[in-house]
Amino acid sequence: MLMPDFDFLFFAEVLVGGLLAGVMYSLVAIGFVLIYKTSHVLNFAQGSMVLLAALTFVSLLERGVPFWASLLLSLAVMVLLGLAVERTVLRPLVNKPPITLFMATLGLSYVIEGVAQLVWGTQVHGLDLGIDDKPFEVAGILISKFDLVAAGIAAAMVALLTGFFRYTRIGLAFRAAADDQLAAFAVGLRLPRIWAATWVAAGVVSLVAGLLWGARLGVQFSLSFVVLKALPVLVLGGFDSILGAIVGGLLIGAGEKLSEVYIGPFFGGGIESWFAYVIALMFLLVRPAGLFGRKLVEKA
Amino acid sequence: MMNPNASRFPAWLGPVALLAVAYGVLPIVGSSYLFEAILTPFLALSLAAVGLNLLTGYAGQVSLGSAAFMAVGAFAAYNFNLRLPGLPLLMSLVLAGFVATALGVVFGLPSLRLRGFYLAVSTLAAQFFVQWALTKFSWFSNNNPSGVIDAPSLSIFGLSFDSSIGRYLFALTIVVVLAWLAQRLVNTQTGHNFIAVRDNELAAKVIGVPVLRTKLLAFAISSFVIGVAGALWAFAYLRTVEPAGFNLDRSFQVVFIIIIGGLASIRGAFFGAALLVVFPLILSRLGSFLLGDHFDSGVLDMTQHIVLGALIIFFLIAEPDGLVALWDRLKKRLLPIPNNP
Numbered sequence: 295m296l297m298p299d300f301d302f303l304f305f306a307e308v309l310v311g312g313l314l315a316g317v318m319y320s321l322v323a324i325g326f327v328l329i330y331k332t333s334h335v336l337n338f339a340q341g342s343m344v345l346l347a348a349l350t351f352v353s354l355l356e357r358g359v360p361f362w363a364s365l366l367l368s369l370a371v372m373v374l375l376g377l378a379v380e381r382t383v384l385r386p387l388v389n390k391p392p393i394t395l396f397m398a399t400l401g402l403s404y405v406i407e408g409v410a411q412l413v414w415g416t417q418v419h420g421l422d423l424g425i426d427d428k429p430f431e432v433a434g435i436l437i438s439k440f441d442l443v444a445a446g447i448a449a450a451m452v453a454l455l456t457g458f459f460r461y462t463r464i465g466l467a468f469r470a471a472a473d474d475q476l477a478a479f480a481v482g483l484r485l486p487r488i489w490a491a492t493w494v495a496a497g498v499v500s501l502v503a504g505l506l507w508g509a510r511l512g513v514q515f516s517l518s519f520v521v522l523k524a525l526p527v528l529v530l531g532g533f534d535s536i537l538g539a540i541v542g543g544l545l546i547g548a549g550e551k552l553s554e555v556y557i558g559p560f561f562g563g564g565i566e567s568w569f570a571y572v573i574a575l576m577f578l579l580v581r582p583a584g585l586f587g588r589k590l591v592e593k594a
Numbered sequence: 595m596m597n598p599n600a601s602r603f604p605a606w607l608g609p610v611a612l613l614a615v616a617y618g619v620l621p622i623v624g625s626s627y628l629f630e631a632i633l634t635p636f637l638a639l640s641l642a643a644v645g646l647n648l649l650t651g652y653a654g655q656v657s658l659g660s661a662a663f664m665a666v667g668a669f670a671a672y673n674f675n676l677r678l679p680g681l682p683l684l685m686s687l688v689l690a691g692f693v694a695t696a697l698g699v700v701f702g703l704p705s706l707r708l709r710g711f712y713l714a715v716s717t718l719a720a721q722f723f724v725q726w727a728l729t730k731f732s733w734f735s736n737n738n739p740s741g742v743i744d745a746p747s748l749s750i751f752g753l754s755f756d757s758s759i760g761r762y763l764f765a766l767t768i769v770v771v772l773a774w775l776a777q778r779l780v781n782t783q784t785g786h787n788f789i790a791v792r793d794n795e796l797a798a799k800v801i802g803v804p805v806l807r808t809k810l811l812a813f814a815i816s817s818f819v820i821g822v823a824g825a826l827w828a829f830a831y832l833r834t835v836e837p838a839g840f841n842l843d844r845s846f847q848v849v850f851i852i853i854i855g856g857l858a859s860i861r862g863a864f865f866g867a868a869l870l871v872v873f874p875l876i877l878s879r880l881g882s883f884l885l886g887d888h889f890d891s892g893v894l895d896m897t898q899h900i901v902l903g904a905l906i907i908f909f910l911i912a913e914p915d916g917l918v919a920l921w922d923r924l925k926k927r928l929l930p931i932p933n934n935p
Contacts, residue, residue, distance in 0.1 A: 336711045381918040393656055396711065397853055398910045400846060404903030412896040427934035522722075522842075525715045535713060568724050575704055578712070 305433045306554050314441035316547020317448045319507060322524035323531065323539035324452070325499040330471040330533040332492040333384065335395040339403035341521025343497055345513075346410040348384055348504030352421050352513045365501075372497030375406070380490035409517055418514040423505060424425055431438040444506045451502060452540060455495075464491065472534070526574040542574075549573045601735075616766055626758040630831075636871045637765040638827040641862035643851040644769075644776050650849075651858035652780055653812035654792025655705050655713060660848040662701075663817045664824025665840035666724060667694045669734050671825035672835045675746050676736060683750055687768070690825050691818040697724070697919030698817025705809045709795075721842055728837040735835070743836070745829040761830040768826060772819055779815070779862045788812055789858075820848075847860035850902065854909050856916025865917035873905075874898055 322344060329337045350371050354364035377479025383398050429436040459465040470478040471488045479485055504513075507520055527546050550570050558565050646660050671690035674681055681689075700718040705713050716855070728734050735743050746765050748755040755764040779785050785806045790798035799805050828835045847870060855866025878894050913920055 336714075344627055383907055383911075390910070390914070392710065392915065393714075394910055396714070397849070398907050400849070401903040401906030401910070404899045404906070406903075408896045408899030408903065412893065412900070416896075522718065525718060531714055531717050561730070564730060566727060568719055568722035571716065571722065575716055575719060578704070578708060578716075587809075 303435065305552075308551050310437055311441070312548035312551030313544050314438065314445055315551060316527075316543040316545065317441070317445040317540075318503075318507060318510070318543075319520075319523050319527045320540045320543030320549055321444070321448050321451075321499070321503040322520045323527040323543055324448075324455070324536055325368055325496040325503065326528055327534060327536050327539045328455075328492050328496045328499065332468050332472075333395075333489045334392055334475075335384070335399060336392070336533060337496065338396060338521065339379075339401040339406055340496065340500060340524070341518040342403040342406040342410070343372070343375065343500040344504040344507060344520055345515065345518040346375070346406050346504075346515045347497070347501035348421065348508035348517055349410050349414045350506060351501070352419040352508060355421075357418065369498065372501050373494050376495075376497045378491030379493050380441070380486060383492075384489050403518070403521075407515070411515065415524070416515060416530055418512050419508075420512050421505070421508040423509045436588055440510070444510075447502065447506065448540075451499065452536060455536060464488075468492065473486060510553050523570065526570040529571075529574040530577055545577075546570045546573060605612050613770065616770075617763070621759050621763065624759070624762075629762040631764050631875070632766050632871055634831045635827070636867050637762070637769045638823050638831050639848065639851060639866040639871060640864045641769045641772060641826060642820050642823035642848045643855065643867055644773050644860055645816045645823060646848050646865050647852045647855075647858065647860065648776060648788070648819065649816035651852055651862075652785060652786035652792065652821050653809065653816075655702075655809060655812060656710070657717040657720075657816075658714055658842075658849065659701065659717040659724075660820050661722040661824075661840040661842065661844035662724035663694045663698055663820040664827060664844065665728055665743070666697050666817075666838055667691060667821025667824035668828035668835050668840070669728055669837075670694065670821070671829065672743065672745065673734065673736075676921040679705075683746070683748060687822055687825050691822045694817045694821025694824070695814045698813045698820075699810055701812025702810050702817075705813065706806050718842075721845055725837050727840065735837075743834060745833045745835055748829060761926055765826050766828040768822065773864075774821060776819065780860065782809070784811065850906055852907060852916075854916055856918035859916065859918045859920075862916050862918040865921065869917065870902075873902075877901060 322340060323339045325343070326337055327336055329340075347368055351364050351368040354367055356362065359367065379402065383402060384395070387395055387398055429438050431437075459469055467478070467483050468491070469487055470481070470483055471485060475485060478488075482559060503520070504517065507517055511517060524543075527542040529542075529543025530545060531540070550566055550573070553568055553569050553573075557569075620628075620633070640665055642660055645663075646657060649655050649657055667690045670693035671686045674686035674689050675683065678686070697720070701717060704716040706718055732738070748761060750764075755761055780788070787798070787803045790801070790803045791805055791808050791812075795805055797810075824840065828839070832839060851866035851870050852863060853866070854869055855864065856862025877898055881894055881897065909916065
């Protein structure tokens with residue numbers, strides 16, 4: 295690695311860029327973790343929820359609705375979606391094997407994608423959040439301001455979620471349901487309500503992710519592919535750990551960028567579509583429980 | 595295949611009648627539209643679903659990378675055919691199946707340590723890697739600048755199968771043989787091992803099932819079948835070979851087929867494939883009939899997405915055992931069995 299012409303500054307710049315990109319992955323991954331923790335469903339529809347949220351927001355904005363009203367309306371859409379999903383998909387499928395629920399979310403992602411694009415159209419929208427994307431210099435390293443803001447928002451969201459889980463009553467109920475559904479049910483927690491609340495929370499997270507990703511990539515169908523970026527993060531971090539989603543995101547982001555720059559040229563480039571999966575798999579060969587996943591998740 | 599108690603008729607009657615229709619009646623009455631737009635893609639997708647059902651339905655290993663193995667099969671068959679002149683077409687199909695097998699075993703290795711969702715996600719690696727490799731290295735597509743290549747003409751022992759009926763019969767024969775073998779397989783010890791591993795890995799280990807070998811074997815056999823299905827999809831249906839046709843959506847399509855048709859059922863693969871091939875055609879007819887000109891292809895595409903997704907959810911809720919269970923109930927209703935328990 296230490297070649298004579300090894301440029302440390304450049305390496306650091308790639309690393310920082312990768313870490314910040316990783317935060318964006320974590321943003322999507324957190325939505326997964328929320329749902330997985332409380333209802334043990336791997337929600338493949340998370341990507342399409344990101345798309346729906348961003349598309350709703352940007353379309354309202356383009357129709358002249360003020361910023362905050364659009365935000366609130368999109369929020370309302372995501373809340374309604376969460377409630378509807380619990381009622382129409384989760385409740386009838388209660389006690390079915392996890393893989394059945396996963397398949398259902400696969401179907402759900404088709405429905406959400408279809409509805410979102412049927413209602414709002416399929417064209418590409420630009421989204422400007424008013425965050426200026428000029429890179430600035432810290433100790434000789436160029437850092438994108440937008441990425442930094444995104445990281446800040448992600449950090450705030452994690453702090454908020456952590457506080458919510460730790461200090462509120464419903465947060466306690468969430469944790470109880472995550473710990474042992476049957477026991478939670480036995481002490482009188484209304485699981486359907488908890489599930490609905492988690493889906494709502496995941497919808498809110500996907501709105502945040504959708505806005506940030508949308509501002510970065512443009513709001514279009516391919517936004518739902520962020521789900522594919524988040525999956526290796528989850529495999530690495532464990533499906534049920536918010537901390538894992540963050541650390542996993544950082545590792546994947548950094549690994550992806552570094553490999554793209556330092557290994558990619560040997561393969562002719564374009565390896566980012568699959569390299570994250572390779573990182574995750576290699577890691578799992580060494581540590582099958584992931585970084586912070588509970589040992590008992592369906593693995594061994 | 596058939597539940598022996600289900601009717602007064604001998605068990606072989608159904609399959610034989612079906613084959614008689616497929617070989618004897620359809621080629622006479624069918625139009626070339628029927629063969630090209632419905633039956634040939636139906637056969638190729640059914641075969642892919644048979645392969646995935648062996649892995650997912652029977653052995654319980656969820657794979658989201660079927661299209662990758664279809665692509666490998668298609669490209670391998672193309673390259674064998676191109677680079678080894680004089681190699682019989684059937685031989686290149688079989689070899690292509692083995693190439694898919696090899697890759698299937700490699701991408702099945704994570705199954706030795708991962709289960710459930712973790713495995714499902716790791717199979718996505720196959721999907722993205724294969725698609726990347728096939729687009730990136732133009733050797734696979736014979737340095738063709740567009741990446742889209744014409745499939746070779748289908749002929750066996752000098753007999754040409756290039757007409758629409760010929761391609762249908764070609765696909766039909768291969769599908770029948772492989773589906774029959776798959777049906778045999780699931781009733782052997784190996785097939786029972788698959789089910790044991792699916793139902794309870796620990797218990798399977800205790801009763802002496804070689805779990806690791808069984809998993810890899812499931813990946814190997816399934817990939818072989820899916821690889822051949824991919825070659826059929828490219829050679830008999832599309833008549834071109836291109837990586838873009840084997841994307842993630844195709845993988846999901848195959849997963850949907852086995853869910854809708856019925857997990858752990860060879861027949862289910864055919865039921866599901868039939869529905870998924872015919873349903874878009876019906877939907878587009880229905881749409882243009884109801885809405886006239888407003889129904890453009892974009893709207894059709896979205897509506898298809900919505901209806902398909904809703905259908906998946908509906909089936910998972912209302913009929914988790916798939917169309918095949920529906921069919922069996924219907925058959926029981928229509929052909930009541932007088933005295934059998």
